[in-house]
Amino acid sequence: MAQEIKYIPIEKLRLWTENPRDPVDGSMSDYDVIHRALTDSDKKWNLQKLLNEMGRHYDFSELPTVVKNNDDYIVYDGNRRIAILKYLKDSVLQDSLENQLVIKENQKALVEIDELPCNVCDIETALINIERKHWDSGDWGRLERDYFLVNFRGQPKSDYIKFDEKTNLITTHPVLNQRFVKEEILVPKTLNKIGINFNPDKGITSMYDKKTTIDIIDEVISLLKTKKVSTRQNRGDLLKPLLEKRSDLKEVIKSYDSNQSKQIEYYAEKKSSPKTSPKSKRRTGFKKSSNIIFGKTLILKKGTTNNLYLGIERIFIQNEKDLENVLPILGISLRLLIETAAREYFKELNDPISESDQIYRQFLKMAREKMKTEKDTQNFLSLTETWLNSNYNLEGILGKFAHGNMVVVKSDIITTSIIIGDIIDFYFRRD
Secondary structure, three states: OOEEEEEEEHHHEEEOOOOOOOOOOOOOOHHHHHHHHHOOOOOOOOHHHHHHHHOOOOOOOOOOEEEEEOOEEEEEEOHHHHHHHHHHOOHHHHHHOOOOOOOOHHHHHHHOOOEEEEEEEOHHHHHHHHHHHHOOOOOOOHHHHHHHHHHHHOOOOOHHHHHHHHHOHHHHOHHHOOHHHHHHHOOHHHHHHHOEEEEOOOEEEEOOOHHHHHHHHHHHHHHHHOOOOOOOOOOOOOHHHHHHHOHHHOOOOOOOOOOOOEEEOOOOOOOOOOOOOHHHOOOOOOOOOOOOOOOOOOOEOOOHHHHHHHHHHHHHHHOHHHHHHHHHHHHHHHHHHHHHHHHHHHHHOOOHHHHOOOOHHHHHHHHHHHHHHHOOOOOOOHHHHHHHOOOOOHHHHHHHHHHOOOOOOHHHHHHHHHHHHHHHHHHHEOO
C-alpha cells in the first residue's frame, strides 16, 4: 500500500471523471467537468458552498488523494477543492463560465496557490481511502455507493441501479436516493400494495394505465419530499399516506396481480431549471478578461480564413444581446472556420490533401504538435494550453456542433472559439 506526500502543481492535477459523486464521460476535460459542476441543479458539487466555507485560506490539513498517470495526477479525492482552485486561477475560464462562482476580495490568497501537498498512491490504495472516507459520511447517495461497488469492486448491478437505468427516476428525483427508499420503498412488498411492481428485466408493470401509474408515482415522490413517508413516519408503508392525501384514489388503488398487470414504458425527464435573470448574475471581485468570441481581436492576413473569421465575429457582435438564437449557427461556423483554415493552409503548400473531405482533424493534429513545440515562445491563452495538453476534446465538440448532437451554450462557444482563435492566429497572423 504505497503512499507518499508530494507537492503537485495545480496545472498537473486532473479531475477524476469516474468520481462516484457524478461520473461523466471519460473524454471530458477539466473545463468540461467544472462547467458541469457549476450548472449542477442537483447540488452534487455545491462549489459555491464549499468556496464560502473555505474562507480566505486553503486548509492544508486535508490532503487530496491522487494517482499518477503519465505526467499528470488524477484526483481521486478532493475534486471539489481542486475544481475551485482551477477556476480561481483561470480568468478566461471564469469569463467563459460567466463568473458563476462568487469570489470575495479576501480570498485572493487562494488564487496565489500554485501547488498543493497531495497523498500520491496507487489506484487500489486510493479506492480504499475514498471508500473509507465517503461510505458512511453522507457524501454519496445509495445509488453512488451501488455504482462504486459495480465499477470498482466487481459486484453485479443491483436492482436499485437497474430501476434507475430503466426509469431515470432516482437520478431525476434525489429524494429517492436514500437507503430506506432502496430497502423499504422501491421493493415488491411495498410497491405491490399500491398496484405497482418493478422487474429488473421488464421495468415497471402496473395494474393501471400509464397516466394513472405516473400520477401515483408522482404522489409517492411527493410523500417522500414532504416526509409523510420517512424513517420516522409511515416507514415502509405507501398505501395509508397515499390514500390519506388522495381520497379520490380509494376506488382506484388495488393490489398488484401479475396476471392482470400491464407493462409501462416510462423514463422520467428532469424539468429544466429557470434561467438566472441578468440582475442576479454573479460577479467576481477580480479583474477579468473580456468575454468575447475568440478571446481577442485577430489581425489575419487576407484570404478566405480571414473573411470567414470576420463574418463570425460580426454575427456574434450584432447578436450579443440576444445570443441564444444564433448559438447553433456560431457552433457550425466554428467547425467551418477550422475546415476552411485547413484547406487554405494545405492549398498554399500545394498539398493534394487540400481537396479531401473533413481535413480539419489532420490540421488540428498537426497544429497541436507544432504549437506544443513553440508554446514557450508564444502567448497562448490558458484554454489553448488545456487543449495542447490533451485535456479538451476540441475535435469531438466541433463534430457535435456540426451534426447537432449537443445543446449549444454560450460558454461552449466562447471556449471553443478561444482555442480556434489561437490556432488560426498562429498560422494566419498578419506580419
